[in-house]
Amino acid sequence: MVNYSSEPPRRPDPDPPAVRAQDLAVVRGSRTVLRNLGFTVPRGQITGLLGPSGCGKSTLMRAIVGTQAKVTGTLDVLGRPAGHPSLRARIGYVTQAPSVYDDLTVRQNLDYFAAILHPGRAAAGLRRESVTRAIADVDLTSHADALAGNLSGGQRSRVSLAVALLGTPELLVLDEPTVGLDPVLRRDLWQLFHDIAAERGTTLLISSHVMDEAERCHRLLLMRAGELLADDTPDALRDRTGADTVEAAFLHLVDAAIAAGRAKETTS
Numbered sequence: 042m043v044n045y046s047s048e049p050p051r052r053p054d055p056d057p058p059a060v061r062a063q064d065l066a067v068v069r070g071s072r073t074v075l076r077n078l079g080f081t082v083p084r085g086q087i088t089g090l091l092g093p094s095g096c097g098k099s100t101l102m103r104a105i106v107g108t109q110a111k112v113t114g115t116l117d118v119l120g121r122p123a124g125h126p127s128l129r130a131r132i133g134y135v136t137q138a139p140s141v142y143d144d145l146t147v148r149q150n151l152d153y154f155a156a157i158l159h160p161g162r163a164a165a166g167l168r169r170e171s172v173t174r175a176i177a178d179v180d181l182t183s184h185a186d187a188l189a190g191n192l193s194g195g196q197r198s199r200v201s202l203a204v205a206l207l208g209t210p211e212l213l214v215l216d217e218p219t220v221g222l223d224p225v226l227r228r229d230l231w232q233l234f235h236d237i238a239a240e241r242g243t244t245l246l247i248s249s250h251v252m253d254e255a256e257r258c259h260r261l262l263l264m265r266a267g268e269l270l271a272d273d274t275p276d277a278l279r280d281r282t283g284a285d286t287v288e289a290a291f292l293h294l295v296d297a298a299i300a301a302g303r304a305k306e307t308t309s
């Protein structure tokens with residue numbers, strides 16, 4: 042992705058954030074679905090990307106991992122422009138649809154992706170080790186030889202997550218990883234996300250439209266209708282709005298944005 046501004050090239054930041062966006066916009070079809078986004082995702086933390094269905098969370102994630110067309114503005118990921126080939130091995134991305142082969146076992150699924158990531162005979166030991174570790178990370182060791190097609194929805198999601206963990210990515214982008222899971226599995230997955238951030242220093246960007254999950258994040262990006270309503274910690278958001286929960290804070294910010302929009306209409 043390109044920096045479209047006319048400013049001179051910036052000097053490389055020795056310690057860049059995981060993601061830095063400025064004046065970011067995305068057009069899909071004939072619609073501008075993201076506009077005027079500016080934010081920073083710090084490293085080593087869990088940042089939640091929250092907002093109602095259709096507000097643009099998946100589009101923003103696709104832009105960050107470099108698979109979205111018609112992106113303008115500045116979008117740097119791990120110090121490089123989003124989509125740069127050198128970022129491929131440094132980012133793990135899990136889409137909403139689990140990308141697993143039903144006719145392969147859990148281990149065979151992982152072996153397949155490990156062979157793409159670490160090809161060649163010389164890497165056989167590394168492949169075996171990384172597959173075994175990724176299966177253990179998502180707590181599927183006892184199901185390693187089960188066919189993916191025979192797993193539950195939550196287990197299949199965890200196979201997808203294991204695939205993303207194979208390359209020990211610095212940035213893990215997870216699009217609604219807990220959707221449709223029962224409360225126990227959701228809790229366990231969030232524990233795993235926190236372990237990954239704390240033990241490996243991995244940055245996690247996790248989208249959700251379930252506001253109670255916001256409370257589990259270190260930082261939040263709150264979105265509505267393609268725009269950013271807030272970029273803050275859950276505590277700061279609650280304090281700033283006088284709300285008891287992030288959900289109430291979000292609703293407060295939505296009402297304020299609607300009121301500001303109306304005031305602008307009447308004065309123009």
Ligand SMILES: Nc1ncnc2c1ncn2[C@@H]1O[C@H](COP(=O)(O)OP(=O)(O)OP(=O)(O)O)[C@@H](O)[C@H]1O
Pocket residue numbers: 069070071072074092093094095096097098099100101250
């Ligand atoms: N191919 C497309 N052409 C035009 N508009 C699109 C296309 N795909 C998505 N959109 C629109 O872009 C907007 C953002 O969609 P996106 O999938 O990013 O939202 P989301 O917040 O991830 O939603 P959800 O939580 O339901 O997955 C939506 O209004 C959607 O209708």
